[in-house]
Amino acid sequence: xNRTAEEMRPIVLLDLDNTILDFNxxxxxxxxxxxxxxxxxxxxxxxxxYHRINIRHWEMLEDGILTRAExxxxxxxxxxxxxxxxxxAERTQGLYETYLAExxxxxPGAEEMLxxxxxxxxxxxxxxxxxxxxxxxxxxxGIAGYFEKIFISEGMGANKPERRFFELCFREIxxxxxxxxxxxxxxxxxxIRGGINAGILTCWYNPSGKxxxxxIKADYEIRDLGEFEGLLRRIFG
Numbered sequence: 001x002n003r004t005a006e007e008m009r010p011i012v013l014l015d016l017d018n019t020i021l022d023f024n025x026x027x028x029x030x031x032x033x034x035x036x037x038x039x040x041x042x043x044x045x046x047x048x049x050y051h052r053i054n055i056r057h058w059e060m061l062e063d064g065i066l067t068r069a070e071x072x073x074x075x076x077x078x079x080x081x082x083x084x085x086x087x088x089a090e091r092t093q094g095l096y097e098t099y100l101a102e103x104x105x106x107x108p109g110a111e112e113m114l115x116x117x118x119x120x121x122x123x124x125x126x127x128x129x130x131x132x133x134x135x136x137x138x139x140x141x142g143i144a145g146y147f148e149k150i151f152i153s154e155g156m157g158a159n160k161p162e163r164r165f166f167e168l169c170f171r172e173i174x175x176x177x178x179x180x181x182x183x184x185x186x187x188x189x190x191x192i193r194g195g196i197n198a199g200i201l202t203c204w205y206n207p208s209g210k211x212x213x214x215x216i217k218a219d220y221e222i223r224d225l226g227e228f229e230g231l232l233r234r235i236f237g
Contacts, residue, residue, distance in 0.1 A: 008180070009122050010236045011173060013195075015185030016127040019205050020114070021137060022105040027051065030099035034092050040085060053078045058128070062161055062190055068154060072097075072130070101136035108207070109225035114146045116229050125150040126169060126183065128160045128190060149173070161194030170198075180236065184228060188216045203231065 017023035028047050035042040057075040060066040066074065076089035076096075117123060123146050127134050131154040138144050151169045158165035170176045182201040185191025193216050195202035204218035205225065212218075220235075222228055 009120060010232055011124070011176065011181040012117060012121045012232070013124050013126045013169070013181065013183040013200075015183070015187065015191045015205075016125050016134060016138070017129060018107065018186045019184060019191075020107060020110045020125075020143070021141060022107050024051070025105045026100055026103070026137070027054070029103075030096050033099045034095035037095060038087060038092065040087055041083065046079075046083065049082060050075075050079050053082070059189055061128075061159055062193075068130075068159070097130060097133050101133045102140075104137050104141040106141070107225065111143075113225045113228055114143060117232075118146050120229075121232065122173070123147045124169070124173065125152075126160065126165075126185075126191075126194075127151070128153045131155045160190045161197050163194075163197040166194060166198035166200075182219075182232070182235070184222075188212065188214065188218070192216050192218045201235065203228065 014020060027050075031047060031050055032042050035046070054075050057066060057071045057078070061068060061071045072093050073089045076087070076092045080087050080089065114123070125138070125147050127150075129152060131152045134150075134152050138150065144150065149169075149172055151165075151172070153159040153165055156165055156168050158168060160166075178198075178200050182203055183191055183195035183198075184203045184205055185195075186205045186207075188204060192202045192204055195218075196216070201220070202218040203220040203222060204212070205223075206212075206221055207223050209223055220231055222231060
């Protein structure tokens, strides 16, 4: 079957958090406000502790151990246990989501990458975040227009790295071909494992140069988003 020039462009699936938008900065700000508003302690150590707990809980979601609803509340229950304080985890979750959705910060080079790729690739967001929060962050950043479609796992009814999540996305992409698709993301356990599960090319965004000693291996790796366009040219021509 003949493909149009539009359909022959590379299909690029982009993670949102810590690939396009700086989630760590947004997380720090939202957690600070959510805790201090309730008279709870907050400092750099608490922020780092929460970050570790949060990552661990999202990894349990990716492994099918916890549901999304359990992750969102249980991460605060775990934090409060570690701190030895009594607080309402559900209220904290609500405050945190409210503040997380306010404002945005780009990862270095993300805006330039999107502008450069927009005319040459078919761009899609694939995110594991909460639908309402991600919608507001994307709106605040003014980047929705770069993407043909935006896939948020909560709205899809499946999570990265499940193969089902990607199959649901692929059904929504006209003229989709696995051989023309690649996913770019910062998470080995979510983005790269998901791309492998889906049978497409993978590129790990690794700005800090972390050593990957685990079993999940990406097809490609970049440390600067400015490298990605050249990589796509080498792969797809």
